[in-house]
Amino acid sequence: MTEITGKINLLGLTQPKLEAFFETLGEKPFRAGQVMKWVHHFGVDNFDDMSNISKVLREKLKEHAEIRGPEVVSEDISTDGTRKWVVRVASGSCVETVFIPQNGRGTLCVSSQAGCALDCSFCSTGKQGFNSDLTVAEIIGQVWLANKSFGTVPGSIDRSITNVVMMGMGEPLLNFDNVVDAMNLMMHDLGYGISKRKVTLSTSGVVPMIEKLGTVTDVALALSLHAPNDALRDQLVPLNKKYPLSVLLAACNNYIAGLGERRYLTIEYTLLKDVNDSPEQALELIELLRETPCKINLIPFNPFPHSGYERPSNNAIRRFQDLLHQAGYNVTVRTPRGEDIDAACGQLVGQVMDRTRRSERYIAVRQLGDEPVVAAPPNSRR
Ligand code: SAH
Ligand code: SF4
Numbered sequence: 001m002t003e004i005t006g007k008i009n010l011l012g013l014t015q016p017k018l019e020a021f022f023e024t025l026g027e028k029p030f031r032a033g034q035v036m037k038w039v040h041h042f043g044v045d046n047f048d049d050m051s052n053i054s055k056v057l058r059e060k061l062k063e064h065a066e067i068r069g070p071e072v073v074s075e076d077i078s079t080d081g082t083r084k085w086v087v088r089v090a091s092g093s094c095v096e097t098v099f100i101p102q103n104g105r106g107t108l109c110v111s112s113q114a115g116c117a118l119d120c121s122f123c124s125t126g127k128q129g130f131n132s133d134l135t136v137a138e139i140i141g142q143v144w145l146a147n148k149s150f151g152t153v154p155g156s157i158d159r160s161i162t163n164v165v166m167m168g169m170g171e172p173l174l175n176f177d178n179v180v181d182a183m184n185l186m187m188h189d190l191g192y193g194i195s196k197r198k199v200t201l202s203t204s205g206v207v208p209m210i211e212k213l214g215t216v217t218d219v220a221l222a223l224s225l226h227a228p229n230d231a232l233r234d235q236l237v238p239l240n241k242k243y244p245l246s247v248l249l250a251a252c253n254n255y256i257a258g259l260g261e262r263r264y265l266t267i268e269y270t271l272l273k274d275v276n277d278s279p280e281q282a283l284e285l286i287e288l289l290r291e292t293p294c295k296i297n298l299i300p301f302n303p304f305p306h307s308g309y310e311r312p313s314n315n316a317i318r319r320f321q322d323l324l325h326q327a328g329y330n331v332t333v334r335t336p337r338g339e340d341i342d343a344a345c346g347q348l349v350g351q352v353m354d355r356t357r358r359s360e361r362y363i364a365v366r367q368l369g370d371e372p373v374v375a376a377p378p379n380s381r382r
Helices: 015-025 031-041 056-064 126-128 134-151 172-187 208-218 230-236 245-259 279-288 314-326 349-365
Strands: 071-077 083-087 094-102 105-109 114-117 130-133 163-166 199-204 220-223 264-272 296-299 331-333
Touching: 015 031, 015 230, 015 349, 031 094, 031 134, 071 279, 094 134, 094 163, 105 114, 105 134, 130 172, 130 264, 163 172, 172 199, 172 208, 199 208, 199 264, 220 245, 279 314, 296 314, 314 331
Parallel strands: 105 163, 163 199, 199 220, 220 264, 264 296, 296 331
Antiparallel strands: 071 083, 083 094, 094 105, 114 130
């Protein structure tokens, strides 16, 4: 469990908030820029490494502040190059961060909440229920630790991470303020310098928050649609009963219109065998999206135990894709990545609890010294 120190964690402060912090210490605001560079560009978490900051100020900083990255429980690298980190957050839960290298791009999939309250029927995160909102430091900390793991080039941020998608665990729009601050740090020159077109927020459709998002940022937006009509979407995404398709698509269209020329909504559509993958449903989807400038990303369902759903056959996936394609859409099919380390979309939580327990057991065994003790259930005989 992350220790609570009462010190302010500078990792999670945007430039204006860091400037305000320095002012409370009676220091000049420009210190904020210096510290941000150390933290985000160099990956430094120790004030003593900040060589352009006086010793006196460093001591003052140590007294009031800290730079605390997330606690890494495990790090796995898949045979396809995908990396997955399991990190523990202050609430004691674990969330996952996944790095996917593909065609010269490096996409980091970041979590915004531990668990999720929205309970989409095919999502293992939803099955866990909601546990906690991540703090800004816990969200940006995922970028920070991934960036550090690539070996930061002194003086400049590593460019391995070219894109960030808020598509890990949780519904980002239900942790609005923290997600917006963290995305601002991702895009800031003194943060990670990622372009606004390459930071994508994915939502299951929290309409009032989509409207609010348009007033504070211009990141790319992805909508988890999954169904071509309200009757089916009500079953798959229960939030649809509150914000049905007509109001949802109107809010998304508005958001995209506010971004200006040549910006598109990304439609995510998880393909579930015999549920939403028929040719009729593809045609209905085309009709539904007539007014929406969008690209479509089909995500073949990634199975997890007791989900009750199956992945469609490759033929069914291709048939669905072809119909959309023929209607003029730019359609991609997301290939599952990192399956050997359970890093694929929607598989992020089911295994986390096991993994966490495994690693707790490992730590417990290590603390017992060299004795090769295998943790046994409490009531079993040794
Ligand atoms: N809560 C946000 C972002 C996280 S989910 C949202 O719903 O958009 C990221 C994407 O993974 C969503 O499109 C989600 O529907 C999809 N997903 C969830 N479970 C899945 C599964 N088992 N297989 C394939 N995609 C899944
Ligand atoms: Fe939550 Fe997204 Fe999963 Fe739905 S798909 S339960 S909104 S994380």
